[in-house]
Amino acid sequence: MTAKIGYDDVEVGTELPARTFPVTRATLVRYAGASGDFNPIHWNEKFAKEVGLPDVIAHGMFTMAEAIRVVTDWLGDPGAVLEYGVRFTKPVVVPNDDQGALIEVSAKVAAKLDDNTVRVDLTATSAGQKVLGMSRAVVRLA
Amino acid sequence: MALDQSFVGRTYPPTAPYEVGREKIREFAEAVGETNPVFTDPEAAKAYGYPDVIAPPTFVFSITFRAAGQVIEDPQLGLDYSRVVHGDQKFAYRRPVRAGDRLTVTSTIEAIKSLAGNDILDIRGEVHDEAGEHVVTAWTKLVARAAEEV
Structure with missing residues (x-):
């Protein structure tokens, strides 16, 4: 494991570069295939609404x-992640449009x-809602 | 109906080995938008000290969740899967999963709770390689929502 960030180069409060990740219906279909999770709430709007969701999530x-x-x-080496956990607090609602x-x-x-090692706390939001809670990773730095 | 507490601590038999392929890792990495060549190029992986391409951190969930099917579909436990949502997920890695691994999963029911009519089920999946070495542990919390509306 060879993270490109040194332990001595960070302190509590050091921010990692933030990112925004787009997700469309096509993204979800592709993820369904790659992951083997074909639950229709992730691609079938009619089904999602029938089970009380606002739309496909x-x-x-x-x-x-x-x-x-x-x-x-940030690490460079994904193998430097030792622990990673999240709580799913709100769904990411994905409308059927170009956006x-x-x-x-x-x-x-x-x-x-x-x-x-350091603990990194993550925040993930979509449409202003916090979609992950208790989201933290323990990583080994150089 | 609350789930039977006597299932807490129950361990299911290890799954048949899942063989991790380079192209499956590539497919997964592309599906989540990863561009790091450590997932797709064996030479890049070697430069990081790995014998072959490694998988993104959450890749192993596909394997542990399939294994958890033994618990979810256990007719004696009687979980209503149509009401289940994924509550929490956590992984602790001994090393990254990599191409060529033949992984078995041993699932254990860690806890069963009932909260406001919801059934909460904690499943731990221990993932081992062909040599019997521990690779990663996955904790999955499933919540079966109370069947309140008709």
Whole structure:
């Protein structure tokens, strides 16, 4: 594991470069195929509404995969992620138009731990709603 | 109806090995928009010290969730999957999953709770490679919402 960020170069409060990830219906169909999660709430508007959702929603695991990119792109080496956990607090609603939805992710160093590791806390929102809670990763720095 | 507490601690038999392929990793990486060549180019992965391409951190969920199907579909447990939503997800990695891995998953029910009519089920999936070495542990919290409306 060879993260490009040094432990001594960060402090509590250091912000990682924030990112915005677009998600359209096509993104979800592609993720369904790649992940094997074909739950129709992620591609069938009629079904989603029948079960009480406002519209098709993104896979929670898709949002989780996007959020950690803020951390892995910062690290360079994705294998330096030792722990990663999230709570799915609100769905990312994806309308059937050219725009889709946006997932906005920011992250900062929340604690410096032993063994060159730090805890990074992430924030992910879509349409002004917090879509992930308790979202944190433990990573090993150089 | 609340789930039977006696299932807490129950461990299911390990799954048959899942063989991780380079092209499956590539497909997943592209689906989540990853561009880091460590996921797609074996030479780039070697430059990072890995024997082959590695998978993005959440890739392994496809494998552990399939394994959790043993729990979810256990007729004795009686979970109503049509009401289930994914509550929490966590991973702890010993090393990244990589192409060529043959991974087995052993699922255990860690906790069953009932909260405001919702059934909450915590499943832990221990992932091991062909040599029996631990690779990653996945914790999945599922919430079966109360069937209130008709």
